[in-house]
Amino acid sequence: MMRYGACNKLYRTCLLATKLSHTSSQVSPHTVTTLLSSVNPEFQGHNVSNSKNSFLSRRVYMSSVSLGSLAAKEQEGHQKGIEFQLLRAVEDQHGGVVVNIDETMDTLVFASMLDVSLARWKEQGKKGVWIKLPIENSNLVAAAVKAGFRYHHAEPDYVMLVNWISNAPNTIPPNASHRVGIGAFVMNSNGELLVVQESNGRFSGKGIWKLPTGAVNEGEDICTAAIREVKEETGIDTEFVEVLAFRQSHQTFFQKSDLFFACLLQPYSFKIQRQASEIAAAQWMPIEDYVAQPFVRENELFDLLTKIWLSKVDEKYTGFSTILAKTSKSKKSYLYFNKKDAKSTPQELVQTRS
């Protein structure tokens, strides 16, 4: 199992690398192979007869059977009077390299450069080879796959492929595995709960009053997302108090998992303005009426969440509130914990104990 810290570090390195790859090259510049024009029938999957092909066809065929040595490839290229070139790459801190193709490139030029580059990286004992292809370079995906790459992840505007070329154990870190969502308990001074009816989804059209819920955006804090969703859906301004509980569920979309955080928020505005597109109705509702809904009573999970929230209303419950703390890299991030219970400093505690 890839170490957790190591994964993060590798990812950070890759991110940096993809930013740098077209401004610098830590892999020594090397004059090698490129075929700037010609059509390779094997590669395209169409039988086009073209005299410019013969060398590349043979070369690609050879490389698919056995990569051979880089020196042999270079020599072959020089004999043909063809200039060869490696793909530009930067090294990562885990013995791998990262390639970022951010300009248009002919499919066959790329395939040829990748072929020679892989041979070079193998000779150098590199481990993981990462290729980031912006969507504009989708023509290169099939060539990378043909060269042994697999998908690592994709965002709307790029796909990241990876190829473990070493004999050492594969330590490629996994892709993001979870989506994160929030539900918001918001109560006014009359002891009424802020509830909504949704226009779409499994609860729509059934008269069910539920908590405002929503997905945490990319790069957004849970405590910020809860405030945003309540504002978007109901127009109510709130302050984050604490996470009352959270639930982890699996296989909620494709193979991915889901972390759902039930948050307590303190309102400081009370006039409801519902989101026209997604919310059919919104209101402040007496607790008893919310709890009495079969939808709440018959679902073990909703029942537990209500129990927790009512314990809080009666001031018997402590959830996890937040503190913004610096890491060793001076990056700030929220820590969620039971602040009421954690009172002393570590030094005080150690001194008390000894």
Added chain:
Amino acid sequence: MMRYGACNKLYRTCLLATKLSHTSSQVSPHTVTTLLSSVNPEFQGHNVSNSKNSFLSRRVYMSSVSLGSLAAKEQEGHQKGIEFQLLRAVEDQHGGVVVNIDETMDTLVFASMLDVSLARWKEQGKKGVWIKLPIENSNLVAAAVKAGFRYHHAEPDYVMLVNWISNAPNTIPPNASHRVGIGAFVMNSNGELLVVQESNGRFSGKGIWKLPTGAVNEGEDICTAAIREVKEETGIDTEFVEVLAFRQSHQTFFQKSDLFFACLLQPYSFKIQRQASEIAAAQWMPIEDYVAQPFVRENELFDLLTKIWLSKVDEKYTGFSTILAKTSKSKKSYLYFNKKDAKSTPQELVQTRS
């Protein structure tokens, strides 16, 4: 903002759809266009002169300028005596369709079928069109992108593309956004903490003793991952007690975020057998020695976590323990909450209050 529940539902539908797409078709079967062989120079990016091309070239050119009506396309096809065919798809519950290409297909056949299918789906008022391409079909990626699709996500063996073809607001749910990790506090009856030194990563070779940590696997529960990582790294058998705190951080790898759960575990074996590949050393260490490390004292976050854990050691702290609860769909998932504080049932509490 896409509703949270709705997103999950859509994803579930897509998952189902991708499983079904080659066994059933809810989009009405329709005899239409397919070009089973010919080379389109525009599409391949190579100027190959080929007499079979003329019709397809014109058709693709037309479609890239203006899709025109499906009827016109069909008529044109019939005039040429060519059989047309739609891509097989299933409808999702959000007015979209899902296509799963799980057999090899010629790039141009796919491009042509996709073109005609999109025209049909637009006429039908469909919204999101999803295409799942196994890695064996990487030759089709560029054609889908050319037709207006963007990447949604990718796993090692497939890429999922999506195209919002409606004029209604785009409600395509986001991709998984978080990785999840754990750190484990394990203390023996002598008040000693289980600590390790890592072979790789930012803490290696520095003599730093740290908690066992690791990434939560796809589909794995946090409480299970903590037990597994401790066992893997140190050979120690444990029982999960509670989540003491958690931290959310951003931009830890590519654009993704990270949720790190600090877990308390109770050991029931004590003989250490370290993981040779990743752990340089492992031991039971007096609390005072662990806390005294500059690495712990100088990092605000580690300092806070230690403070929380020491509060727990002195029985002053309550974190979130687990209960396995059923949802309305009888799917079981773990809820993490302050069990000590949540004692009554909702009905009891409501009755108490009224």
